[in-house]
Amino acid sequence: MWLADLITSFSPRTLAYSATAAAVAILVQGAVLTSVVFNKDTGGGETVLASHESAERSLAMVRFAPQANAAEITRLLNAYKAQVVDGPNSAGFYSIRLTKDLAQDELTRVIKQIQDESKVVDFIATK
Numbered sequence: 283m284w285l286a287d288l289i290t291s292f293s294p295r296t297l298a299y300s301a302t303a304a305a306v307a308i309l310v311q312g313a314v315l316t317s318v319v320f321n322k323d324t325g326g327g328e329t330v331l332a333s334h335e336s337a338e339r340s341l342a343m344v345r346f347a348p349q350a351n352a353a354e355i356t357r358l359l360n361a362y363k364a365q366v367v368d369g370p371n372s373a374g375f376y377s378i379r380l381t382k383d384l385a386q387d388e389l390t391r392v393i394k395q396i397q398d399e400s401k402v403v404d405f406i407a408t409k
Contacts, residue, residue: 340380340389341409342396345373350402358402362392377409 289297342364346355359365362380369376384392389408397406 340382340384340392341367342378342380342393342406343375343409344378344396344406345375345404347400347402347404354402358396358399362396375405 292300359378363382364378364380367377367379380389380392393406393408396403
Protein backbone atom coordinates (compact mmCIF):
# COMPACT_ATOMS: atom_id res chain seq x y z
CA MET A 283 0.00 0.00 0.00
CA TRP A 284 2.88 2.37 0.59
CA LEU A 285 3.65 2.47 -3.16
CA ALA A 286 0.06 3.35 -4.02
CA ASP A 287 0.09 6.07 -1.35
CA LEU A 288 3.37 7.43 -2.73
CA ILE A 289 2.05 7.57 -6.30
CA THR A 290 -1.23 9.18 -5.34
CA SER A 291 0.64 11.87 -3.41
CA PHE A 292 2.03 13.29 -6.69
CA SER A 293 0.06 15.68 -8.82
CA PRO A 294 -1.11 14.52 -12.27
CA ARG A 295 1.32 16.94 -13.92
CA THR A 296 4.27 15.46 -11.98
CA LEU A 297 3.20 11.94 -12.94
CA ALA A 298 2.93 12.98 -16.60
CA TYR A 299 6.45 14.47 -16.54
CA SER A 300 7.81 11.34 -14.86
CA ALA A 301 6.16 9.07 -17.43
CA THR A 302 7.51 11.20 -20.28
CA ALA A 303 11.02 11.13 -18.84
CA ALA A 304 10.83 7.34 -18.44
CA ALA A 305 9.64 6.91 -22.03
CA VAL A 306 12.46 9.09 -23.36
CA ALA A 307 15.00 7.15 -21.30
CA ILE A 308 13.72 3.85 -22.73
CA LEU A 309 13.90 5.19 -26.31
CA VAL A 310 17.46 6.46 -25.81
CA GLN A 311 18.51 3.15 -24.31
CA GLY A 312 16.98 1.26 -27.24
CA ALA A 313 18.75 3.50 -29.75
CA VAL A 314 22.11 3.07 -28.04
CA LEU A 315 21.77 -0.71 -27.82
CA THR A 316 20.69 -0.94 -31.45
CA SER A 317 23.65 1.13 -32.63
CA VAL A 318 26.07 -0.98 -30.60
CA VAL A 319 24.68 -4.30 -31.88
CA PHE A 320 24.48 -3.31 -35.55
CA ASN A 321 27.62 -1.18 -35.81
CA LYS A 322 30.40 -3.49 -36.98
CA ASP A 323 33.62 -1.74 -37.98
CA THR A 324 35.74 -3.79 -40.38
CA GLY A 325 38.75 -1.54 -39.84
CA GLY A 326 38.54 -0.13 -43.34
CA GLY A 327 36.09 2.60 -42.46
CA GLU A 328 33.09 0.86 -43.97
CA THR A 329 30.64 -1.72 -42.71
CA VAL A 330 30.54 -4.93 -44.72
CA LEU A 331 28.46 -8.04 -44.19
CA ALA A 332 30.53 -11.21 -44.01
CA SER A 333 28.24 -12.93 -46.51
CA HIS A 334 29.12 -10.36 -49.20
CA GLU A 335 32.84 -10.98 -49.20
CA SER A 336 34.61 -12.91 -51.92
CA ALA A 337 33.15 -16.33 -52.69
CA GLU A 338 36.72 -17.67 -52.93
CA ARG A 339 37.08 -17.77 -49.15
CA SER A 340 37.20 -21.07 -47.28
CA LEU A 341 33.89 -22.17 -45.78
CA ALA A 342 33.17 -24.60 -42.94
CA MET A 343 30.19 -25.81 -40.94
CA VAL A 344 30.56 -25.64 -37.17
CA ARG A 345 28.41 -26.58 -34.19
CA PHE A 346 29.53 -24.91 -31.00
CA ALA A 347 29.58 -26.81 -27.71
CA PRO A 348 26.46 -26.22 -25.59
CA GLN A 349 28.53 -24.90 -22.68
CA ALA A 350 30.44 -22.40 -24.85
CA ASN A 351 29.52 -18.81 -24.12
CA ALA A 352 29.54 -15.87 -26.53
CA ALA A 353 32.91 -14.56 -25.32
CA GLU A 354 34.62 -17.92 -25.92
CA ILE A 355 33.07 -18.27 -29.37
CA THR A 356 34.13 -14.71 -30.27
CA ARG A 357 37.71 -15.38 -29.10
CA LEU A 358 37.84 -18.56 -31.20
CA LEU A 359 36.51 -16.81 -34.31
CA ASN A 360 38.95 -13.91 -33.85
CA ALA A 361 41.90 -16.27 -33.29
CA TYR A 362 41.26 -18.00 -36.62
CA LYS A 363 40.09 -14.83 -38.41
CA ALA A 364 36.73 -16.44 -39.12
CA GLN A 365 33.29 -14.90 -39.55
CA VAL A 366 29.84 -16.41 -39.09
CA VAL A 367 27.98 -16.04 -42.39
CA ASP A 368 24.85 -18.09 -41.73
CA GLY A 369 23.03 -20.04 -39.07
CA PRO A 370 22.17 -21.64 -36.95
CA ASN A 371 20.29 -24.12 -39.10
CA SER A 372 17.80 -26.67 -37.74
CA ALA A 373 20.66 -28.93 -36.62
CA GLY A 374 22.44 -26.09 -34.80
CA PHE A 375 25.22 -25.64 -37.37
CA TYR A 376 26.68 -22.28 -38.38
CA SER A 377 28.45 -21.54 -41.65
CA ILE A 378 31.76 -19.80 -41.03
CA ARG A 379 34.17 -18.24 -43.50
CA LEU A 380 37.89 -18.08 -42.90
CA THR A 381 38.98 -14.62 -43.99
CA LYS A 382 42.02 -15.77 -45.90
CA ASP A 383 42.19 -18.15 -48.84
CA LEU A 384 43.75 -21.47 -47.88
CA ALA A 385 45.02 -24.42 -49.86
CA GLN A 386 43.13 -27.64 -49.14
CA ASP A 387 45.88 -29.12 -46.93
CA GLU A 388 46.17 -25.85 -45.01
CA LEU A 389 42.38 -25.70 -44.60
CA THR A 390 42.38 -29.27 -43.25
CA ARG A 391 45.09 -28.31 -40.74
CA VAL A 392 43.16 -25.24 -39.57
CA ILE A 393 39.91 -27.24 -39.28
CA LYS A 394 41.78 -29.81 -37.12
CA GLN A 395 43.14 -27.01 -34.91
CA ILE A 396 39.65 -25.57 -34.47
CA GLN A 397 38.26 -29.03 -33.65
CA ASP A 398 40.88 -29.34 -30.92
CA GLU A 399 39.23 -26.36 -29.21
CA SER A 400 36.94 -28.99 -27.65
CA LYS A 401 35.63 -26.61 -24.99
CA VAL A 402 34.18 -24.33 -27.66
CA VAL A 403 33.64 -26.50 -30.77
CA ASP A 404 31.44 -29.58 -30.77
CA PHE A 405 31.88 -30.40 -34.49
CA ILE A 406 33.44 -28.75 -37.55
CA ALA A 407 33.86 -29.80 -41.19
CA THR A 408 34.58 -28.13 -44.49
CA LYS A 409 31.55 -27.10 -46.48
